[in-house]
Amino acid sequence: MARPMTFDAEETIERAVEVFWQRGFGATTPQNLVDELGIGKGSLYNTFRSKHHLFQLAMRRYCAHRAAELAEALDGPGAERPKLRTAMRNLAGVGEHQLGCLIVNSVAELGSSDEAVADVSKEMFDLVQDAFRASIERGQARGELIPGRDPVDAASALLAVVIGTNVLAKAGRPASQLTRLLDAALIDI
Amino acid sequence: MARPMTFDAEETIERAVEVFWQRGFGATTPQNLVDELGIGKGSLYNTFRSKHHLFQLAMRRYCAHRAAELAEALDGPGAERPKLRTAMRNLAGVGEHQLGCLIVNSVAELGSSDEAVADVSKEMFDLVQDAFRASIERGQARGELIPGRDPVDAASALLAVVIGTNVLAKAGRPASQLTRLLDAALIDI
DNA sequence: CGAATTCTTGACTTCAGGGTACAGAACCTT
């Protein structure tokens, strides 16, 4: 029929995640993408239409990863508090490169002026908050967690903590302080 | 001796705060600054040396404002919890234009790759955390707040909540949810 | 094999960002 693509689009998107994550949307140039994705400019624009469109794909891919990680951490058996702790550490990217969270960074950079960012971030934040809420409700029902707290309120507070921790990570706070912080936030859940 | 400046540099910096706050550093163009500061390009570069230098001045000015606000909220007499609530609402910019916090945005956009941002943000975050810590210690000493919590840990958690709330504000969450969130975070302090 | 189709390469174009230069204006001193 025709010449097949010589690269895997999915894999390329995954690499694009890294690129945008490291540099942010505005600071990433087409040349950066060409260099780090290993494809030509023509292929880039031919396949992904525009820098911004690739950015959207990268954000969604990133969210899918994070959501899967979150589900893995919270869905299994076991006490809720340790699972929450793990989930929060993952989301806060404590151990990783100190790049914060791609979504948080994008919101802070582009805010609600970028519709794609607004949509994806709303989705992601709601998803995380809801997963936290479900976990807290389970923990309360089993008598593990402090009863009487509104699970929605507690979950939104934890979401804010995770987001804040990401920013603090990007600001250069040492991981040791961040894990303490997360533990402190979990004390009264 | 020589021709005097026809504009007030301090006032111009204050305007620059607004400009950078609205658009972020990268997305602000010299033309934006010329238009919104109401001075010519020559004066701009003559007085402020570079876009980045003006940005630094704007960040510091912004921090000074915020720090004064914070001190005003926490230093007076009265119970600590309500004062903390006020302070956090101020810092989270709940009522204002949904622009988040200039420092948080800058960290997320430029991260630690920009030394000025790294310095200012570290300073500011430490300052806020320390003010929170002092307030919590006072509250504990007076028996107002829950005893036994490490004030440093609690303060860092509150800092993270405030930062996260800023991001959520910029992501478009309604103010009503954000005030609830802040109240929820204060429950167990 | 040739044709049709789709991918790749990379030179090229356009335009804006960030800054400089310089001519002229406004002020102070004498």
Place this chain on the structure above:
DNA sequence: AAGGTTCTGTACCCTGAAGTCAAGAATTCG
């Protein structure tokens, strides 16, 4: 009033960002 000095306005410059395009390469179908 003249001169020295500093500010202002604006035209200009250079680089790089973002994207386009045409020519050629790889593939399948007939």
